[in-house]
Amino acid sequence: MKFSKWHGLGNDFIFVNGFEKAPINLQQLAETLCDRHFGIGADGLVLVLPSTQADFRMQIFNSDGSEAQMCGNATRCFSRYVHTNGLTKKNELTIETLAGIIHARLVGDGSEVKVNLGEPKLKRSEIPVSGDSASTAINVPITINDITYNATCVSTGVPHCVIFVDSFQGLDWQNIGKKIEIHPLFPEKTNVEFIQVINRSEMIMKVWERGAGVTLACGTGASASLVAGVLTNKTDRKAVVHLEGGDLQIEWEEATGHVLMTGPAVESFVGDISIENSVATD
Numbered sequence: 001m002k003f004s005k006w007h008g009l010g011n012d013f014i015f016v017n018g019f020e021k022a023p024i025n026l027q028q029l030a031e032t033l034c035d036r037h038f039g040i041g042a043d044g045l046v047l048v049l050p051s052t053q054a055d056f057r058m059q060i061f062n063s064d065g066s067e068a069q070m071c072g073n074a075t076r077c078f079s080r081y082v083h084t085n086g087l088t089k090k091n092e093l094t095i096e097t098l099a100g101i102i103h104a105r106l107v108g109d110g111s112e113v114k115v116n117l118g119e120p121k122l123k124r125s126e127i128p129v130s131g132d133s134a135s136t137a138i139n140v141p142i143t144i145n146d147i148t149y150n151a152t153c154v155s156t157g158v159p160h161c162v163i164f165v166d167s168f169q170g171l172d173w174q175n176i177g178k179k180i181e182i183h184p185l186f187p188e189k190t191n192v193e194f195i196q197v198i199n200r201s202e203m204i205m206k207v208w209e210r211g212a213g214v215t216l217a218c219g220t221g222a223s224a225s226l227v228a229g230v231l232t233n234k235t236d237r238k239a240v241v242h243l244e245g246g247d248l249q250i251e252w253e254e255a256t257g258h259v260l261m262t263g264p265a266v267e268s269f270v271g272d273i274s275i276e277n278s279v280a281t282d
Ligand SMILES: N[C@H](CCC[C@H](N)C(=O)O)C(=O)O
Pocket: 011, 062, 067, 068, 069, 070, 071, 072, 073, 074, 158, 159, 191, 209, 210, 211, 212, 215, 217, 218, 219, 220, 221
């Protein structure tokens, strides 16, 4: 099976063209191929597919095999992948995902992509938590190891739990993120962002992703964090988010209510792998 490796600020994906023949057992395949020691190594597996409603369809699986509705960084990589592989000549694309149809546009010299994530939703989950309402999403107290954090929960296609911190000094954010991902407040689990605001147009983000753990960047997460920053009056509607792997420009447009994310997408290598050898037989 031919594949290529792409990354958006170090958030890396194995891309497979599913136009002619799509691999089967995708969940298991994702888990096996994404393994950094026994597989190719990646945060996720992305399938490039035809669509009846849009230019293309994107299917994405996390490194633990779970399927995600959407992924911001993968959408940027996807937009460049279809060009590089001669599947389109269009600079403006529509991409069908489980979170709806996403609009993306190649900008500048074509190495950057601007993605329109649509209107963010202020909620913790599609599934209401019994006994309370999933609409409770601002200043949600979450206690981990006897410390209570205030979370703002925003969906930008996938669920995010944004926590503002004064500093990362001494903060075991990986461990806290890991526990919040599977906290009962989030019946579908959640991605978790830790944000230090530098000023009203700049912030630093660290992320623990649902189904993937620590990653170097998360596009929908940076977008959700900007929305959370606006809603809690910490940031303006336009900001640079500094991620471990680099910077994203995020804007929550006043006129449309849409969130726009702009950043790079890079192909790191192409390869060929025997699926028979890579899929566990048990
Ligand atoms: N890294 C992605 C998000 C993946 C989301 C996935 N981890 C999930 O929600 O299950 C991004 O750039 O937006």
